[in-house]
Amino acid sequence: MADINSNAKIPPQNSGGEATAGGAQARDAEAAWDIIELLFFAYRDFVGDPDAVLLKYAFGRAHHRVLHFVNRNPGMKVADLLDILNITKQSLGRVLKQLVDQGFIVQKEGAQDRRQRLLFATAKGEALALKLAALQTERINRAFGELGPGAHEAARRFLTAMIDGDNREGVLRQIARADRAKTRG
Amino acid sequence: MADINSNAKIPPQNSGGEATAGGAQARDAEAAWDIIELLFFAYRDFVGDPDAVLLKYAFGRAHHRVLHFVNRNPGMKVADLLDILNITKQSLGRVLKQLVDQGFIVQKEGAQDRRQRLLFATAKGEALALKLAALQTERINRAFGELGPGAHEAARRFLTAMIDGDNREGVLRQIARADRAKTRG
C-alpha cells in the first residue's frame, strides 16, 4: 500500500476455489488490515477529487502540493517547502517555476536574509488553492455529516496519532500557525 | 495535497511579517484545513514505513500495492487488480513481471476460464506482504493505544465515510472477503 492514483470501482471478485500458493497464513490475525485498506481507499478518493480541476490547468499533484502549502504558509522559505514535501530542490524547481511563470506564486527577497526567496500565493494562486481545498472539504464535511457530532474531533485525534511521534508537535504547530496566518490576512 | 513521498520534519517557520500577495482570504474559514493537512502528514508517514524494507528488494510502492492486494485476495484476476489499482495493464505489466520473475507471485490458469491468469502470492511473497503490513499495523496499533478504546471503530467509521459513496459497499465487501480468504487459508 502506498500512494495512489485516483478512483476506481471495486470489481466483482471471482472468489474461485483455488487455494493460496503460500503456506503460512494464520498469525497475521492481528494485522490491522481493515485500517490499512480503508486508509488506502479513502486517501485515493480524497486526492482524486482535485485531479479534474488540476487537469484544466495542465497541473499535476506536485503543483497542488506546492500551491497548497505556499498558500497556507505565506512567506515560507524554499527550504521549508522542501522539508515538508521531502523532495529535492531540483524536483521542486520545475514545478515551482511553472507556478511562478503562470502567476500562481510569487517569490520575494527575504527582508532580513536577502538570500531567501520567500514564497507567496498570488490572488490567482490563492483562488485555485481554495477551489481545490473546497473540493476536499466537501468530502470531509459530507463524512462528518454522516457520522455523528464528535466525528471531527475523533478524526483529528486519530490522524494526529498516526503521525510520527517526533514530528507530531511540529505538524500541529505548523497547522496552527497556518491557521493564524490565513485568518488574520 | 495529494500523494506523497515519505518522511520529513517540519522545519521552523520564518513567520516573517510579509503579507500575502493575494487579497481574498477570510471566507475559507469553513475549509477543513486541519483534516486536509493531518491526512496528508498521516498518510505520508504511513506509506513511508515500508519504503525502507522495499528498498532492500529494489521494489517501489507499485510493487507493494500489487503484492498487498494479491496476497489479500488469493486467486484474483488480473482485471480485478487493474480495477482496484486503477492503472493500465501496461503499467501493471512491468511491475507484475518483476514480482513473478523473482518468485513473489505466481500466476495460475483459471479452472473454469482458462484465459484467466489468477494471481497468488507465493510463501515468499506472503512473507514480504506480511512484513510490510506489520510495519503499518505497528503504527496503527500504536495510535490506537494512545487513544482510548473505541478509537479503532471511530477510525474505521471515519475512513469508510471518506470513501466515494458509490464505491463504499464494494470496498467493504472486498475487505470482508479478503479477511475470510486469509483466515480460512
Added chain:
DNA sequence: AATTTATGTCAGCCATATTGACATATTTTG
C-alpha cells in the same frame, strides 16, 4: 465460424522523482 474477452507485449511518451556537479549571492565566522 465469427466475435468477444482476458491477457500480454512492443514502442514511444510524459510527469515526477533522483544524484551529482557547479554557480551566485549573501551571511556568518575565524
Added chain:
DNA sequence: CAAAATATGTCAATATGGCTGACATAAATT
C-alpha cells in the same frame, strides 16, 4: 577582511511509474 557556510538556482543524466496506441494469442461466447 578573507574564508567558510548558507540559500537558492541550474544543467545534465537517470529511474520509476504512469500513459496511449497498436497488435497478438488463446479461449470463451454467440
